[in-house]
Amino acid sequence: MLIQKLFCCKHSGLFLRSVLKKWTQANKRELSRISEHYPKQYTTAAPEHVVYVSRSKNIFENLALEDWIYQNGDLENKNYLLMWSNGPAVVVGLHQNPWMECNVDRILAENVDLARRKSGGGTVYHDEGNLNVSFIKSRPRYNRKENLELVKRALAHNWDVDLTINCREDLILDGFFKVSGTAAKLGGHRTYHHFTLLVDVDVERLTTLLQSPMIGVKSKSTESVPANVRNMVESAPSMDIPSIVQCIGDKFLHQNIPQGKCSIQYISTITDADFPGVSTKIKELKKWDFIFAKTPPFSIIKSYTKVIDGGKVDLDLNIDIVKGKIHKINMNLTRGEGAAVIDHNHLEQYLLELTNKRLNKQELSPPFQALITKASSETESVVSRSHVQWVLECIRKSLVSE
Incomplete structure (x- = not known):
């Protein structure tokens, strides 16, 4: 009935324009938001x-x-x-x-x-x-x-x-x-x-x-x-x-x-x-x-083997780099037969000091030198100095090109 009245009324055109105007004003913000998602119309004239x-x-x-x-x-x-x-x-x-x-x-x-x-x-x-x-x-x-x-x-x-x-x-x-x-x-x-x-x-x-x-x-x-x-x-x-x-x-x-x-x-x-x-x-x-920090996350995966104190030692490294910085160092250090060499928890204390460092040769050299010096003065029997120093050197070589 409403539609019929609108089309029959001689003032229907004015009424419709009035309704449209009020709706547009009420929805002005939404219309603006929608228009942002549609491309502008570019001229067809020669640019x-x-x-x-x-x-x-x-x-x-x-x-x-x-x-x-x-x-x-x-x-x-x-x-x-x-x-x-x-x-x-x-x-x-x-x-x-x-x-x-x-x-x-x-x-x-x-x-x-x-x-x-x-x-x-x-x-x-x-x-x-x-x-x-x-x-x-x-x-x-x-x-x-x-x-x-x-x-x-x-x-x-x-x-x-x-x-x-x-x-x-x-x-x-x-x-x-x-x-x-x-x-x-x-x-x-x-x-x-x-x-x-x-x-x-x-x-x-x-x-x-x-x-x-x-x-x-x-x-x-x-x-x-x-x-x-x-x-x-x-x-x-x-x-x-x-x-x-x-x-x-x-x-x-x-x-x-x-x-x-x-x-x-x-x-x-x-x-x-x-x-x-x-x-x-x-x-x-x-x-x-x-x-550098825009680099997508990546991992450096390396394996090393060395004879230390008369025994073969294997080292597996997985170093995660996030936003150009060392995020986490995972390592597995074993003897040739697969037995653990040292207390990994103790070694983790050294590795934690390298986290959040930029992957940059100049910036990494001082902390590595400090850790190697610290390892050389380590006196706790639970840690083998030679093993710790070798692990640190392998990590350094993995991160820094010569």
């Missing part, structure tokens, strides 16, 4: 194409700039291309374990930057012979294959290089050598797809630094896929970074959008004056808590 080229050689500054554009860029109306080269640096993926992917101690000793980026993918080595290319677009315009094809065509047009794209979306030179890996970050409405181009990097240093000395690791972190690499200058000696930047930038600016506006900007300094809040991003990327 403006913008190319940024960073002159900074600092990996943390360049990664922060990329993240700043990703979060603050006008992706509704613009497509961005960011390119840069870094000084020597090793960059691990968001879900990777740096101790498994590279030689952490050697990297730090050689003053090479070690960074974690906010995208997935594998570990890469950067230096000034490597070009980083990042396409930053809205979710509807995200297309990795299209980005790679653009770069491939730009390079092939200017140099005689045989480049193909494999099933992993890597760029392959001469049908065999990997010259570019690919990674991406996808947000609700925002994305970036980035990759490196090996132009003229120090391949020997790349190989050395990306070789981890750590073995016996059990982890769920993403592992890099080894590949044969080669610099593109070996196929095209006239190639250099500035020329590649220019040809890729030109191709992107005129990518089948003659009616679109074009612009290019060279960025000399990455500061809050031009990119408000970017300094905070730089600091966050440099923090130990982001580079």
Whole structure:
């Protein structure tokens, strides 16, 4: 009856609008919450194409700039291309374990930057012979294959290089050598797809630094896929970074959008004056808590055997690492026939002093030295000094690469 009256009443239209208005006002908060879960409608007009080229050689500054554009860029109306080269640096993926992917101690000793980026993918080595290319677009315009094809065509047009794209979306030179890996970050409405181009990097240093000395690791972190690499200058000696930047930038600016506006900007300094809040991003990327503590939990599992005091001794270790720190050390020390060697409860007192220590050679050396000194002065008959010292040395070797 109510529905019939509404449609029969000459004022039904006004009445319905009044009801709808009151309902909308009453449910304004709920409607706002629901709208946050639905993507914005992006314009179908040709987007403006913008190319940024960073002159900074600092990996943390360049990664922060990329993240700043990703979060603050006008992706509704613009497509961005960011390119840069870094000084020597090793960059691990968001879900990777740096101790498994590279030689952490050697990297730090050689003053090479070690960074974690906010995208997935594998570990890469950067230096000034490597070009980083990042396409930053809205979710509807995200297309990795299209980005790679653009770069491939730009390079092939200017140099005689045989480049193909494999099933992993890597760029392959001469049908065999990997010259570019690919990674991406996808947000609700925002994305970036980035990759490196090996132009003229120090391949020997790349190989050395990306070789981890750590073995016996059990982890769920993403592992890099080894590949044969080669610099593109070996196929095209006239190639250099500035020329590649220019040809890729030109191709992107005129990518089948003659009616679109074009612009290019060279960025000399990455500061809050031009990119408000970017300094905070730089600091966050440099923090130990982001580079190392973001590592998924893992375990170091090792076994050792030694003859001590005329008898064979076996040691099984399981060291749990959580957020980059020693969480727990489980050990089993037995004679060759399986009998216990010493009082494990007593030895646990030594091991507890190592918990919550960062997995860092410089930070671990003092506590290990203190414990070994303590063991050498131990006088209780229940503990064999030589056994305790050997256990501590085995733990140290398991945690710290030489």
